[in-house]
Amino acid sequence: MPVFPHRAAFSFDIEDWHHSELNPIADARPEESIVVRGTEAILDLLASHGWHSTFFVLGEIVREHPALIRRMVAEGHELACHGMSHRPLWKATPESFRAELREFRSVVEAALGHFPVAGFRAPTFSIDRSNPWALDVLRDEGYAYDSSIFPMKVKMYGTPGAPVGIYRPSREDLCRHDPDGRLVEFPVAIAELQGLRFPVGGGFYLRALPLTVFRAGLDFILLHRPFVLYLHPREVAPEARRQPLDPVNGFITYVNLHTVMAKLEHLFERYEWTTMREILTDEGWLPR
Numbered sequence: 001m002p003v004f005p006h007r008a009a010f011s012f013d014i015e016d017w018h019h020s021e022l023n024p025i026a027d028a029r030p031e032e033s034i035v036v037r038g039t040e041a042i043l044d045l046l047a048s049h050g051w052h053s054t055f056f057v058l059g060e061i062v063r064e065h066p067a068l069i070r071r072m073v074a075e076g077h078e079l080a081c082h083g084m085s086h087r088p089l090w091k092a093t094p095e096s097f098r099a100e101l102r103e104f105r106s107v108v109e110a111a112l113g114h115f116p117v118a119g120f121r122a123p124t125f126s127i128d129r130s131n132p133w134a135l136d137v138l139r140d141e142g143y144a145y146d147s148s149i150f151p152m153k154v155k156m157y158g159t160p161g162a163p164v165g166i167y168r169p170s171r172e173d174l175c176r177h178d179p180d181g182r183l184v185e186f187p188v189a190i191a192e193l194q195g196l197r198f199p200v201g202g203g204f205y206l207r208a209l210p211l212t213v214f215r216a217g218l219d220f221i222l223l224h225r226p227f228v229l230y231l232h233p234r235e236v237a238p239e240a241r242r243q244p245l246d247p248v249n250g251f252i253t254y255v256n257l258h259t260v261m262a263k264l265e266h267l268f269e270r271y272e273w274t275t276m277r278e279i280l281t282d283e284g285w286l287p288r
């Protein structure tokens with residue numbers, strides 16, 4: 001294992017195959033669900049390497065599969081919030097978002113008893129310049145960090161100009177660092193080279209890029225700062241039902257699903273991994 005000055009975080013957005021914004025579907029049948037099988041495969045792999053991760057779980061999944069959440073927590077992973085039902089925050093109001101966070105808290109309490117949740121990631125990275133109020137709601141509801149601002153423009157989302165490293169979003173401008181800000185932003189991995197930004201944080205990039213290229217991007221970032229990657233259970237469950245999608249969405253959704261587990265094995269051997277909360281604490285962004 002090469003030695004880097006920072007540790008890395010892997011995060012998993014725990015939702016089912018039909019929650020993807022690219023795959024809207026009304027007739028998903030319960031027997032087609034892959035969320036338990038996919039999450040268990042991820043938990044098994046993490047256990048075999050001895051690493052801890054952050055799990056941004058949908059409240060619906062917490063409610064339907066409390067045993068899965070109890071296993072996650074018992075094995076030392078960080079439980080974080082991905083909203084209740086995967087509705088992007090572009091469709092929310094401050095009041096509905098606050099109600100959603102409170103509902104999430106109550107389903108977590110039903111599964112685990114009183115349990116602190118520090119981190120939030122919006123469905124479809126849906127916090128941007130159009131809804132900075134969402135960060136205020138997170139602050140009010142006691143969240144310590146967010147991972148929803150995607151610092152470049154891609155097809156469905158993005159906030160060009162936002163910092164690529166960890167920062168404290170200012171209340172006036174969510175792209176500006178405020179040293180006194182209470183909420184910390186930990187954006188997913190973007191490699192920056194000569195002013196150009198390359199997304200390398202997500203499952204799509206892990207699947208679509210050759211591993212050597214993906215790894216070079218991560219090595220480069222880790223020399224300067226920690227990074228966080230993200231992946232979904234559906235990406236380790238290639239057998240999940242496939243939809244006839246248009247060519248672009250089909251490519252994004254299905255390319256190279258069969259390569260994911262082997263690539264994860266490789267990454268788990270190459271880097272030192274821990275939870276996002278642990279990194280933020282270690283690097284002085286959150287109090288211990």
Ligand SMILES: [Zn+2]
Nearest residue numbers: 013015123124
């Ligand atoms: Zn999601």
